[in-house]
Amino acid sequence: MPTLGVFDSGFGGLTVLRALLPQLPGTKFIYVGDTARLPYGAKSQATIARYAVESARFLEAQGSEHLVIACNTATALALDDIRASVSIPVTGVIEPVVAMSRHAFPAADTLILATSATVDSHVYRDHCLRAGLHPTEKACPLLVPLVEEGWIDHPVTREVLRIYLAEALEQCSPRLVILGCTHYPLIAPLVKETLQSLGCDAAVVDSAEVTAEAVAAQVRKESGPRSETKDATFSCFATDSVEKFRRLGSHFLGQPIPKVELLDLGG
């Protein structure tokens, strides 16, 4: 039974785990949410890299054969540091999304919605440019707190989205909108709806779903063909309150989280 490590600063990466579970039956997933130090979205590159590397090393030590960085901010700011610090293959959320976008929407005007740290890194922009896409980046710092408040289908979230998207649409007319944060799948319908209300009919791409497909394909290639009938299993570690992780996390995972272990990374 292959073991896969999945890492995020908090709960958002559970949307990636949710998409991975049905893709890789028989796999044992280990998830780390670095909730004691979340959110990463407004922190600096040096701090994010230091935090992410600690979690990556823990997941490797737990026997992971492949590591998924299920966090756009950590992927944007720390993927190279993580790859240099472990000896297993590492997949982030940005490369698969940009690869899929280039394939399905060649040369498209592309709007990337993400945290401030992800946008400031311009990693999405640079990947898109290399893939022949025409990127515009828009930082949306209030969306993570709104999702974590549970205001998923809420007038305030609609209004905040309307403000962010209207500002972005002054700069570009996208054919493609990338949800560049693993919290955003929970408000994907609202993003689509708000875009339409602003006269924009762009496709909305969810980094969780696309990453899960890419990781599954990669892992099948690494471990060879298998006929596995057992369901995938998962165990979760959090660096802050396990109770809160269980409660909030289940919304992101779409199923109950029976047990969460407390992880002390020394921070």
Added chain:
Amino acid sequence: MPTLGVFDSGFGGLTVLRALLPQLPGTKFIYVGDTARLPYGAKSQATIARYAVESARFLEAQGSEHLVIACNTATALALDDIRASVSIPVTGVIEPVVAMSRHAFPAADTLILATSATVDSHVYRDHCLRAGLHPTEKACPLLVPLVEEGWIDHPVTREVLRIYLAEALEQCSPRLVILGCTHYPLIAPLVKETLQSLGCDAAVVDSAEVTAEAVAAQVRKESGPRSETKDATFSCFATDSVEKFRRLGSHFLGQPIPKVELLDLGG
């Protein structure tokens, strides 16, 4: 020249420092913002106490003769741990506010607005009850992100406040509203206005201003009468990007921050 340490998880405590500067001329202030691990507002007691104690010890080692915990969450969840870990007097933001409230508004129905962690600790409630006030607590998790987004006088912030305050006013009819988070002074006029639009004429008490007065009185008592004519000075440490601290922090401090030093607490 006496030295005072001021600690917060991030920028909010700068509203306390701002109120302290004119109160204690000739004082050297050292401020620590634990920005690498902010916000504390949604974290657990054990994590917050561990973080706060590290900063408190640093400030004592830097020569502070008195320590101000300029953060409601850290005061609510870690004041006892901090007092046990340093040998200098420590003032938090909660006791002064409740003491002033009892004095100015005896037995008043009191609404406390704060972060989730502060509310969940019920430290404000317990202090108010002991002071003969009648407390109702309301968690307002979106206000810190809105203030940090700079949406100080913004329709969305108004609407979020209207929702939180309308929910709170279903539970109580306060004569007094305590801003139980050092970020909230920046939206104090909006709180007052929103309360009035909901038919509530309560007084709004700002924990930054009240704490500064209490600390100044205490320090004058500790260090005896002095006639000091020089301005107070301050130096700032942050555990994450010093550039961001300088930029965002100046809004909270109400003046430019010429220099910020990076502090590594090992987290």
